Amino acid sequence: MALSRLSLRSNPFLKPSTTSIRRHVSTDTTPITIETAVPFESHLCDAPSRSVVTSSSEILSFFRDMARMRRTEIAADSLYKAKMIRGFCHLYDGQEALAVGMEAAITKKDAIITSYRDHCTFLGRGGELVEAFSELMGRKRGCSNGKGGSMHFYKKDACFYGGHGIVGAQIPLGCGLAFAQKYSKEEFVTFALYGDGAANQGQLFEALNIAALWDLPAILVCENNHYGMGTATWRSAKSPAYFKRGDYVPGLKVDGMDALAVKQACKFAKEHALKNGPIVLEMDTYRYHGHSMSDPGSTYRTRDEVSGVRQVRDPIERVRKLLLSYDIATEKELKDMEKEVRKEVDDAVAQAKESPVPEPSELFTNMYVKDCGVESFGADRKELKVTLT
Amino acid sequence: MSAIIHGAGAATALSTFNFKTLVAPCRTNIPGRSKRCIVAAGSDDDASKSFGSSILTVRHSQKLIANAVATKADMSATTGTGHELLLFEALQEGLEEEMDRDPHVCVMGEDVGHYGGSYKVTKGLADKFGDLRVLDTPICENAFTGMGIGAAMTGLRPVIEGMNMGFLLLAFNQISNNCGMLHYTSGGQFTIPVVIRGPGGVGRQLGAEHSQRLESYFQSIPGIQMVACSTPYNAKGLMKAAIRSENPVILFEHVLLYNLKEKIPDEEYICNLEEAEMVRPGEHITILTYSRMRYHVMQAAKTLVNKGYDPEVIDIRSLKPFDLYTIGNSVKKTHRVLIVEECMRTGGIGASLTAAINENFHDYLDAPVMCLSSQDVPTPYAGTLEEWTVVQPAQIVTAVEQLCQ
Numbered sequence: 001m002a003l004s005r006l007s008l009r010s011n012p013f014l015k016p017s018t019t020s021i022r023r024h025v026s027t028d029t030t031p032i033t034i035e036t037a038v039p040f041e042s043h044l045c046d047a048p049s050r051s052v053v054t055s056s057s058e059i060l061s062f063f064r065d066m067a068r069m070r071r072t073e074i075a076a077d078s079l080y081k082a083k084m085i086r087g088f089c090h091l092y093d094g095q096e097a098l099a100v101g102m103e104a105a106i107t108k109k110d111a112i113i114t115s116y117r118d119h120c121t122f123l124g125r126g127g128e129l130v131e132a133f134s135e136l137m138g139r140k141r142g143c144s145n146g147k148g149g150s151m152h153f154y155k156k157d158a159c160f161y162g163g164h165g166i167v168g169a170q171i172p173l174g175c176g177l178a179f180a181q182k183y184s185k186e187e188f189v190t191f192a193l194y195g196d197g198a199a200n201q202g203q204l205f206e207a208l209n210i211a212a213l214w215d216l217p218a219i220l221v222c223e224n225n226h227y228g229m230g231t232a233t234w235r236s237a238k239s240p241a242y243f244k245r246g247d248y249v250p251g252l253k254v255d256g257m258d259a260l261a262v263k264q265a266c267k268f269a270k271e272h273a274l275k276n277g278p279i280v281l282e283m284d285t286y287r288y289h290g291h292s293m294s295d296p297g298s299t300y301r302t303r304d305e306v307s308g309v310r311q312v313r314d315p316i317e318r319v320r321k322l323l324l325s326y327d328i329a330t331e332k333e334l335k336d337m338e339k340e341v342r343k344e345v346d347d348a349v350a351q352a353k354e355s356p357v358p359e360p361s362e363l364f365t366n367m368y369v370k371d372c373g374v375e376s377f378g379a380d381r382k383e384l385k386v387t388l389t
Numbered sequence: 390m391s392a393i394i395h396g397a398g399a400a401t402a403l404s405t406f407n408f409k410t411l412v413a414p415c416r417t418n419i420p421g422r423s424k425r426c427i428v429a430a431g432s433d434d435d436a437s438k439s440f441g442s443s444i445l446t447v448r449h450s451q452k453l454i455a456n457a458v459a460t461k462a463d464m465s466a467t468t469g470t471g472h473e474l475l476l477f478e479a480l481q482e483g484l485e486e487e488m489d490r491d492p493h494v495c496v497m498g499e500d501v502g503h504y505g506g507s508y509k510v511t512k513g514l515a516d517k518f519g520d521l522r523v524l525d526t527p528i529c530e531n532a533f534t535g536m537g538i539g540a541a542m543t544g545l546r547p548v549i550e551g552m553n554m555g556f557l558l559l560a561f562n563q564i565s566n567n568c569g570m571l572h573y574t575s576g577g578q579f580t581i582p583v584v585i586r587g588p589g590g591v592g593r594q595l596g597a598e599h600s601q602r603l604e605s606y607f608q609s610i611p612g613i614q615m616v617a618c619s620t621p622y623n624a625k626g627l628m629k630a631a632i633r634s635e636n637p638v639i640l641f642e643h644v645l646l647y648n649l650k651e652k653i654p655d656e657e658y659i660c661n662l663e664e665a666e667m668v669r670p671g672e673h674i675t676i677l678t679y680s681r682m683r684y685h686v687m688q689a690a691k692t693l694v695n696k697g698y699d700p701e702v703i704d705i706r707s708l709k710p711f712d713l714y715t716i717g718n719s720v721k722k723t724h725r726v727l728i729v730e731e732c733m734r735t736g737g738i739g740a741s742l743t744a745a746i747n748e749n750f751h752d753y754l755d756a757p758v759m760c761l762s763s764q765d766v767p768t769p770y771a772g773t774l775e776e777w778t779v780v781q782p783a784q785i786v787t788a789v790e791q792l793c794q
Binding site for chain 2: 111149176184202209366369
């Protein structure tokens, strides 16, 4: 299958290690060092090195995972327009590098908690596509049995704590998770993700104060996509340097569209948090869709801006260029991979469409733990009756 | 616990009223059972974290005493020596025993550690268990309540103290959306075994903002349980039960009841979270009350007994869900109900209870349910005015006389 290729793509900011490259097999794990395009900016700490150690299999997995996430969000978009997904649907396309980069730096025992823009984070934590789509469509097969919806994805066995609708409320929860990790004396950390809009919430500073005071292994990650729904950061924040807002807590600003930079930063942050307590990461990222499906995303920013970012900074294109220039894969192979991913997603959607809706009795389950065998009536006394066990 | 069964009629049961279909908080479904307090056999290795299981053996049997005071003397008689302590000490004892028993239990709140707690409920615990288990938080109710809930998602069992229940309004979002709902929206993946406790109610001229009754605000939140303690005995029992429960429980204490003295058993015991307490059995009228109003009711009961009435006083204890079993039995017996509460008239616990009783026991009532509540005003500072915002014993006597005509 592999033909060794001797041509190199020239790329201004990439420096391949040798001039004549044999084809890297996709499962190759020999380390490659790549330098990030944008330097880190730091606050009260030393920035990590710009050289990221990775491997071809890792970069290939980035590509595949990001392609899957991108296709998931696009599929969710069409499902929403077809009215199969209702309510609120917040899409993550454009920000995929954050999810994959973070996963590459941590283990499944480190906790992640995020806001309502959680589909891709869920997938990154090992969530299945079928579970995601079923939950979006309110089916029993969903990760929260169809009772949570788009904003309430959870995966306990992968330490993914959701999925929260109220802006900023997940940050104290995240510090609580970090507290529990410290309490149990396990060497794991918690990543609490929030947006530039939530960065103005008081509870963030409250939680940060406690985390710094008690030396909790909490990493607060601001996904700065520059718009809090319709309000740009320059209109909502006096100090848009979110990584500096921790004041006494160190911070790092990262190019959030570069999966390798994200990986490096998260690795650095994990080490820091285990030794020195909390740290704030600001990920400079961008979302192509509007805030949610009800927001066209064009009233507060120009289409040129969106397409400009898509052309210059798109995370998947960046990784594609890496793969091509390092000769880890050919164009055709990448296209095939994308086709496979598309098929995967389409299959999952079809499967989710077939899966059943929750039983009426599910209305009353999981209200309390061990409800002690009591009968409970619903709105219609005769119809919805369940014994809570 | 379960939702209140509304319209238990559903056209079926009223004539053949079967109490077994009502909310049955106690495992033993004995009609007219009188066992109230469940004494734990004291085994610490009990893996069962869920309080609702019937592993606990019932030891206390209640003798009915026709005097107008709580059956304190009775308890110490059956269980031997017992020891006397104040309500806040009882809470502390319960908390300490649970922290000894389970290393997952921790306490967080303002000034709970080194200071010993503003009402001394956590006194001495920081010295015994260390700073990691008794945590002094900065003043940020929203954040530390959220932190407690986040920690609970992983399996810890925090006891979150609000220095005054009124301050927990700042944490309402965390309590409502995260504490109450996470078990449901995660499809059962996460349990939130927190206890949120603190003193509330009208004190002695504390002013409007420090005299709030939050049980009325929290009662609609799905997924939580609410209990109110009123004696040292049930304070300790409810504290222990709340900590052991897998569900989030809000334990309402009252600022003025912390110095109540009572003799409580030496051996370990727990009170059922969903059960009401029969304070004084009677025949003529059922008086439902909780927390501090219990004492106003008992004071009024003395006067009523002298006047020849025989009120049945029930301390409902469980504010969510209501113990409709005990209440129903009582209504069937007396046919008249008076609710005496400290909540506001509008939207208080009494309002919900009135609705529940009317829906479920309408045919058993000889008179409309009367509810005495506090006035719908912010609690004034002036002593005389404050006295008139809450229900006084004289008003209770008048109401009973009116109902029993």
